[in-house]
């Protein structure tokens with residue numbers, strides 16, 4: 001078993017070519033680029049994990065002796081769950097999509113299915129079946145969001161659905177009680193819609209602080225993603241999980257360099 005494995009979490013938003021009038025083209029990754037990136041990771045020997053799978057493995061590698069006593073049934077269950085996921089090379093990647101753009105279904109899902117890849121989608125829960133209202137307020141084009149049917153179909157395939165607040169506010173700029181509602185009610189409403197537990201959260205705009213981290217923990221999440229660059233390694237703060245952002249202009253050379261660099265220097 002690999003010692004001290006590193007987990008790389010990639011951050012995407014929309015899958016498709018960016019319209020020429022897009023205000024934030026960095027939110028888009030073209031389908032053929034996405035396909036090529038996934039095939040590269042597969043060929044390089046990476047395993048693709050949902051964030052819940054990542055946590056199962058992380059706990060097995062780094063917290064097993066703290067959390068379990070040898071021989072008890074929880075220890076055996078944790079070990080069994082981890083062994084179904086272990087990659088001897090220690091190369092693990094988690095693909096995440098923030099917001100819940102419809103393009104993740106129309107452009108990305110087919111590519112993930114063809115490649116047998118699992119991922120995690122962070123959904124703005126009040127906008128299921130709606131449009132990107134917060135983005136439009138920031139001057140972006142109107143764009144469809146995932147429908148309940150899309151979420152269900154992806155979730156049945158094995159894509160994990162995480163929460164990304166009710167309405168996509170900057171959590172450190174609103175009252176703490178409102179921030180807590182945005183965090184905890186987005187979890188609850190997605191759980192009600194999908195009939196399963198929603199374990200992970202992503203802070204809109206990557207905007208968080210120590211108080212916001214506590215709110216996400218209090219809401220019952222196992223962890224939360226930020227937009228700062230880095231990987232998940234021993235001693236990681238699970239309520240500030242770092243990622244590697246992939247953008248419209250991340251060409252294949254840059255993509256490979258980003259993955260290599262983050263593994264070396266973070």
Ligand SMILES: [Zn+2]
Pocket residue numbers: 098099164168203204205
């Ligand atoms: Zn977002």
